[in-house]
Amino acid sequence: MLKDLKRVRNIGISAHIDSGKTTLTERILFYTDRIHQIHEVRGKDGAGAVMDSMELEKERGITIASAATHCEWKGNDVNIIDTPGHVDFTVEVERSLRVLDGVVLILCSVSGVQSQSITVDQQMKRYEVPCIAFVNKCDRSGANPYRVANQLREKLGHNSVLMQIPIGLEDRLEGVVDLITMQAYYFEGDNGETVVVKEIPAELMEEAEEKREIMIDAASMYSDDLTDAILEEKEITEELIVDAVRTGTISRQMTPVFMGSAYKNTAVQPLLDAVLKFLPAPIDIENEAIDLDNNEETVTLTSDFEAPTVALGFKLEDGQYGQLTYIRVYQGTLKKGDTIINSRDGRKVKVGRLIRMHSSEMEDIDEIPAGHIGAMFGVDCASGDTFVSPSVNYSMISMHIMEPVISLSLAPVDNKSQINMSKALNRFTKEDPTFRTYVDKETGETIIQGMGELHLEVYVERMKREYKADVNTGQPRVAYRETITKKAEFNYTHKKQTGGSGQFGRVSGFMEPCEEEFEFTNKVTGGRIPTQFISSCEKGFLSCMDKGPKMEFPVTGVKVTLMDGAFHAVDSSEMAFQAAARGGFLEAYLKAKPVIHEPIMKVVIETPNEFQGSCMGLINQRRGIIQGSQEEGVMSVIESQVPLSEMFGFSTILRSATQGKAQFTMEFAAYKQVPQSVAEDIVKAKEEEKKKN
Amino acid sequence: MLRKDLIPKSPVIQILGKENLEQGRFGVVVSRAGVGKTQFLVQVAMCWLLDGKKTIHISLDDPIDKINVRYKEGYTNLIDSVGYIDPVKANRLWEDIDTCKLGISYNESNFSCDNIREYLTTLKKENLELPAMMVIDGIDFDQDNTVILEEAAKLADDFAISTWFSMKSHREEALTPEGFPPQLDKTKDHFDKALFLSPQEDKIEVVVLKDGDSENKIFLLDPATMMQS
Numbered sequence: 001m002l003k004d005l006k007r008v009r010n011i012g013i014s015a016h017i018d019s020g021k022t023t024l025t026e027r028i029l030f031y032t033d034r035i036h037q038i039h040e041v042r043g044k045d046g047a048g049a050v051m052d053s054m055e056l057e058k059e060r061g062i063t064i065a066s067a068a069t070h071c072e073w074k075g076n077d078v079n080i081i082d083t084p085g086h087v088d089f090t091v092e093v094e095r096s097l098r099v100l101d102g103v104v105l106i107l108c109s110v111s112g113v114q115s116q117s118i119t120v121d122q123q124m125k126r127y128e129v130p131c132i133a134f135v136n137k138c139d140r141s142g143a144n145p146y147r148v149a150n151q152l153r154e155k156l157g158h159n160s161v162l163m164q165i166p167i168g169l170e171d172r173l174e175g176v177v178d179l180i181t182m183q184a185y186y187f188e189g190d191n192g193e194t195v196v197v198k199e200i201p202a203e204l205m206e207e208a209e210e211k212r213e214i215m216i217d218a219a220s221m222y223s224d225d226l227t228d229a230i231l232e233e234k235e236i237t238e239e240l241i242v243d244a245v246r247t248g249t250i251s252r253q254m255t256p257v258f259m260g261s262a263y264k265n266t267a268v269q270p271l272l273d274a275v276l277k278f279l280p281a282p283i284d285i286e287n288e289a290i291d292l293d294n295n296e297e298t299v300t301l302t303s304d305f306e307a308p309t310v311a312l313g314f315k316l317e318d319g320q321y322g323q324l325t326y327i328r329v330y331q332g333t334l335k336k337g338d339t340i341i342n343s344r345d346g347r348k349v350k351v352g353r354l355i356r357m358h359s360s361e362m363e364d365i366d367e368i369p370a371g372h373i374g375a376m377f378g379v380d381c382a383s384g385d386t387f388v389s390p391s392v393n394y395s396m397i398s399m400h401i402m403e404p405v406i407s408l409s410l411a412p413v414d415n416k417s418q419i420n421m422s423k424a425l426n427r428f429t430k431e432d433p434t435f436r437t438y439v440d441k442e443t444g445e446t447i448i449q450g451m452g453e454l455h456l457e458v459y460v461e462r463m464k465r466e467y468k469a470d471v472n473t474g475q476p477r478v479a480y481r482e483t484i485t486k487k488a489e490f491n492y493t494h495k496k497q498t499g500g501s502g503q504f505g506r507v508s509g510f511m512e513p514c515e516e517e518f519e520f521t522n523k524v525t526g527g528r529i530p531t532q533f534i535s536s537c538e539k540g541f542l543s544c545m546d547k548g549p550k551m552e553f554p555v556t557g558v559k560v561t562l563m564d565g566a567f568h569a570v571d572s573s574e575m576a577f578q579a580a581a582r583g584g585f586l587e588a589y590l591k592a593k594p595v596i597h598e599p600i601m602k603v604v605i606e607t608p609n610e611f612q613g614s615c616m617g618l619i620n621q622r623r624g625i626i627q628g629s630q631e632e633g634v635m636s637v638i639e640s641q642v643p644l645s646e647m648f649g650f651s652t653i654l655r656s657a658t659q660g661k662a663q664f665t666m667e668f669a670a671y672k673q674v675p676q677s678v679a680e681d682i683v684k685a686k687e688e689e690k691k692k693n
Numbered sequence: 694m695l696r697k698d699l700i701p702k703s704p705v706i707q708i709l710g711k712e713n714l715e716q717g718r719f720g721v722v723v724s725r726a727g728v729g730k731t732q733f734l735v736q737v738a739m740c741w742l743l744d745g746k747k748t749i750h751i752s753l754d755d756p757i758d759k760i761n762v763r764y765k766e767g768y769t770n771l772i773d774s775v776g777y778i779d780p781v782k783a784n785r786l787w788e789d790i791d792t793c794k795l796g797i798s799y800n801e802s803n804f805s806c807d808n809i810r811e812y813l814t815t816l817k818k819e820n821l822e823l824p825a826m827m828v829i830d831g832i833d834f835d836q837d838n839t840v841i842l843e844e845a846a847k848l849a850d851d852f853a854i855s856t857w858f859s860m861k862s863h864r865e866e867a868l869t870p871e872g873f874p875p876q877l878d879k880t881k882d883h884f885d886k887a888l889f890l891s892p893q894e895d896k897i898e899v900v901v902l903k904d905g906d907s908e909n910k911i912f913l914l915d916p917a918t919m920m921q922s
Contacts (some may be wrong), residue, residue: 155756513781613815620819628757628796629812631803639757672788 005283005303005371009275010328012096012129015106020136024106024262024271025069025080030191030359031269032071032078068315068326070356070363070372073272077464079373082605091201097124098396099314099328099373101637102279103131104271109143109259112632113151114606114665121156130250132278134271135259139173145259158255159220162211163245163274164267166259167201169455176260176267177204179212180241185270192265207440218254219244228302229690240313242277247279287330289386289394291481292343299394301331303370308332308389309340311368312396313381316431322378327368330396332389334376335367340387343395349387353377382430404436404449405599405644405668409474411445420469421446428459435459449479452666453648478645479599481671482548484592487512492565492587494580505529505580507537507562512587513550518545521561529565529577536574537562540581549586550594551683556671560585596679599644602669604637605654607662612636614657622646623678641669694776695786696743701775704829704921705737708899708912709886716887717904718849718870719842723877724890730859731755732919733890734828735767737857737912742790746825749795749854753804753831760796760822767869770918795824804832806844812890813852821853831857834876858884873902 068081081096093575097103103124107113124131133152135145135431147167152160164176167184175186177200179467184204216236220227223244229236248254258274260267287301289310301310309332317324334340338351340624356361356374368374381387386395412418423435425448436449450456453476463469471516491508507529520538529537548555562636565580603624605615612629615638619626647666655664674682700706705714720737722730731752738748750760768790772783797812809827816823829845832838849856862874869878875885887903897914915922 430751515780611813613818616815617819618822620821624793626821627791628760628798630757630798631808632800 001368003305006281008079008281008371009076009097009279010079010081010101010282010371010373011275011279012081012103013098013106014097014103014124015108020108020262021106024104024134024136024268024391027192027262027265028078028080028272029069031193031272032073032248052143061280068375069358070373071358073276076154076276077372078272078275078335081373096314097127097129099312100129101282102275103129104275104279105131105133105255107133107148107152108140109135109138109145109148110140111606111635112148113155121158130252130280131255132249132271132274133160133255134255135257136262138169139171139261139264139266141170143169143173145257147170149257152255159218159248159253160255160257161215163215163256164258164270165204165208165211167204173264173266176258176508177208178270179208179215180238182212183207185267187266187269192268208641215245216241217658220250222248222251222254243693246278250280250284256327283401287396288395289330292393292395301394304331305333305369307370308392309334309338309387310389310392310394310396311340311387313379313383313385313387316381316383316427323380324355324375324377325379325381326373326375327387328373329368329370331370333367333369334374334387337357339390341390341393342381343388343393344382348380348390349379351376352379381434382578402558403479404434404451404483405450405476405479405601406452406456407447407479408460409440409443409445409447409477410460410471413470413472415468417468420467421463421471424459424463424467424469428462445474451668454693476648478643480551480553480674481597482551482553482555482594483597484511484555484589484594486593488588488592490584490588492577492584493579494583495641496576497571502568503573503576503579504568504571505533505573506566507580507584508565509561509563509584511558511560511585511592513557513592515557516555516559519559520543521559523561523563524565529562529567530572533567533572533574533577534562536577537565537581540578541585543578544582544585544589548594549589551596551686553596555589555594556597596674596682597671598674600641600669601644601666602645603640603642603647603650603664603666605640605662605664606635606637607658609636610633611658611662612638615654615662618653618657619648622650623675643672643674644668695782696745699771700740700743702771702910702920703740703743704899704914704919705733705738705740707921708888708901708902710912711740713904714886715795715855717855719846719884720855720886720888721860721877721880721884722857722862722888722890723787723862723874723902725862725864728890728892729914729916729919730890731763731830731863732767733899733914734830734857734859735763736771737918738764738794738826738828739767739771739790741826741855745789745793747793747795747822748826748828749797750828751797751799751809752797752806755830757796758764758797760798764791764794767919770920773918773921798871806841806848808901809845810848810851813854815848816892824854826855826857828857828859832858832860834860834880838880842880846883862889871902872900877902892916896913 015021068078068079072078081100096551111252135148137143138145149160149162152158163179166176167174175184177184182200184198184200186198188194188196207447219241220230223240226240226244229240245254245256249256256274256278258271260271262268283303288298289301290296291299309329311327311329311334313325313327315326334351336351336354340349340351342349353367354365354374356365365374388394410421414420428435429437433522434451438447440447448456448459460471460473463471487510489510493506494502494503520541522534545555545558607615616626619640622642623646624640627639629639629640630637654664700711722733724730738750741748752760772778807878813823832841845856848854860876862876866875868874873881881887881903884903887900889900890899899912899914899918901910913922914920
């Protein structure tokens with residue numbers, strides 16, 4: 001592994017589904033000599049692209065888990081994380097962004113900035129990841145990279161600057177003009193592997209000069225040297241421009257735009273050059289950790305190879321040889337045989353086999369220095385764990401994880417499946433923090449929870465294929481919640497003084513709605529409830545939040561204020577006050593007018609204009625609210641909010657209503673109150689279900 | 694209750710009066726770039742939204758997300774002007790208001806009254822509630838827009854929608870003796886109501902140029918919130 005960190009790049013490839021991420025990665029691996037034959041996603045040769053290593057991904061043509069891979073380009077180490085494009089899997093995207101230094105944002109030259117690009121962009125902003133854009137599919141009919149660059153500016157607020165212009169478009173795409181070197185690039189050979197540099201075609205010269213001027217003007221904002229050169233009319237060298245664009249890109253103030261067609265093997269090599277020129281090396285980025293021994297103060301990590309090791313396990317995979325943990329080292333060097341500490345639980349870990357991955361093939365290595373990405377074998381940990389040298393106790397800042405919104409019950413068909421299912425669930429919950437599982441105490445069913453229908457479907461499929469766990473699934477269920485809408489008082493005495501040791505505790509106060517999940521305030525004065533019992537009261541109230549007394553959904557948004565109470569010198573105990581608090585909660589809860597809240601999803605439909613009416617109708621039939629629509633030539637983008645419970649099977653319905661021409665994405669937006677009539681149905685269904693059990 | 698508290702705080706109601714506002718068919722807010730036309734138009738739309746009526750905001754410049762942010766800001770400014778309000782109640786009302794507004798974002802090239810008519814017809818066909826008020830923000834009035842205004846008038850009549858426009862004037866252009874910017878002077882007959890916003894030191898001055906009874910009255914707004922200062 002290269003110790004000169006200026007020659008290392010850790011990059012991600014992010015985009016909307018079907019924008020050609022996997023195809024682009026495949027081409028990059030081909031040109032960097034990591035693979036010797038190109039396979040297409042869903043290709044006729046049945047081999048599938050190398051990055052889609054999971055069987056299911058090959059079948060569906062989507063990339064579910066991010067496969068990390070390593071390659072070399074012009075003497076530089078490039079680590080690539082291929083990220084999934086579907087919204088249901090964004091936790092994967094988020095995790096990748098956490099460990100990457102830069103991103104290539106792929107946009108389709110026909111569809112432009114789509115809803116998923118907006119989600120990915122927000123995530124990039126959250127982790128402050130610099131990016132360059134690649135406008136792919138310029139060979140497609142209707143391709144317009146200029147429009148896409150404008151959308152990048154208008155819809156995502158990027159300062160997008162064209163670094164190339166296309167030579168021909170659609171089926172006449174021949175190559176690109178580089179606006180820095182002012183040369184034309186063509187790609188010859190069976191797989192476009194031979195880059196031929198020629199003079200710019202005469203008919204494009206004027207446009208190239210005009211666009212170059214715009215580019216230099218934009219770049220000059222980030223370099224005094226370049227500005228001086230322009231003002232003094234000196235020669236503007238390639239180096240001056242590259243330095244300026246690089247500064248602008250790394251500070252996230254500028255997004256250089258490249259273009260081509262990965263599928264037609266056009267302009268992938270210049271994109272690789274751009275990754276080296278414009279995206280940051282690990283030493284260009286400041287990474288921080290929390291010092292757990294020092295009041296959780298932030299510490300800036302250095303890329304010093306000799307400093308104490310700090311590394312983040314960002315992805316787990318089950319391999320032939322046990323658990324494989326993908327790891328990014330931020331400081332120090334992780335060496336084979338080292339003892340490191342998992343700072344989450346303080347457990348000592350001995351570093352065994354270290355490898356560098358090329359999708360499903362691996363290469364053994366002895367160490368992973370700071371700034372690099374690799375993987376280690378046989379370490380029992382969860383995704384997102386920080387590993388450190390014993391001399392420090394740091395934790396990388398926790399990742400932003402969303403709460404699951406949908407659940408599904410699972411029933412294994414036989415005993416063997418039951419065992420395999422447990423193994424699979426254990427693995428999946430470690431791999432993916434948005435995937436959760438528990439056993440319903442009342443029904444004994446195993447319940448899985450996740451971010452959407454497809455998210456859970458994929459795990460059920462993986463269970464069947466990878467773990468041979470044959471399971472029957474129930475109907476997907478929505479994660480409803482309850483909350484109160486008004487203030488209500490309680491004054492409850494728990495009294496049991498009939499023989500044996502007695503129980504006594506009185507609590508009085510009120511509950512009211514609040515923004516937090518649960519709040520507890522103690523305003524008891526004069527020792528009416530002794531201090532040692534106050535926490536028991538809080539525990540008692542909190543225990544009622546798991547299951548609402550009326551509809552049995554988890555309760556949120558309740559603030560309890562304890563005002564007064566009473567105790568008995570002998571009969572009061574922690575248990576008695578917990579019981580009193582539970583009684584008080586029940587007493588006030590029904591008076592506080594509880595309501596059901598349901599998850600509302602942001603649904604974005606992209607449809608040809610002629611189906612706009614049908615799509616709006618579909619949303620309306622599903623209790624959805626249309627928030628707006630964006631008109632873009634022949635296409636419309638309808639943004640809406642629809643309750644999750646109404647969205648089951650929507651993809652089939654949308655396909656049949658629009659002759660398969662519309663597509664949609666869905667992500668969690670907020671919890672909102674269920675209308676009264678629907679709430680009554682939910683309560684009725686819940687009661688019937690209870691009777692059945 | 695909260696709605697009743699908020700309506701009188703609206704700068705638009707304070708300037709034009711509620712009944713008077715609802716009676717007009719066509720209104721326009723004129724100012725030079727960056728003074729706050731859109732922010733003011735959001736407050737105009739807010740008067741209908743607070744009444745529980747649907748509105749539609751058509752923008753030739755802003756994407757949907759930005760339109761949504763502008764409304765949220767407008768609402769927050771209105772809430773802040775009342776003083777303390779229970780955040781749970783304020784949030785609940787916002788959720789109601791949020792469901793009543795519909796944003797449409799057009800590229801300038803896609804914008805036409807025919808497109809809006811088609812959109813409204815679709816809403817009607819799908820049994821969706823029709824808007825009572827419409828904002829059209831971003832039309833370039835330096836060009837001759839007589840056709841658009843005539844078609845918009847037909848739309849307003851056919852669908853019973855009050856329509857408000859934004860109109861950009863220019864710093865260097867002189868006002869007519871009546872105080873009308875040239876863009877408005879050419880089109881003034883189309884509008885029942887016309888308000889002119891102009892920055893004055895640390896305030897925004899609203900001059901009612903056309904409106905039946907309150908013409909030439911002057912009001913001052915806080916430029917940060919567009920609330921009466």
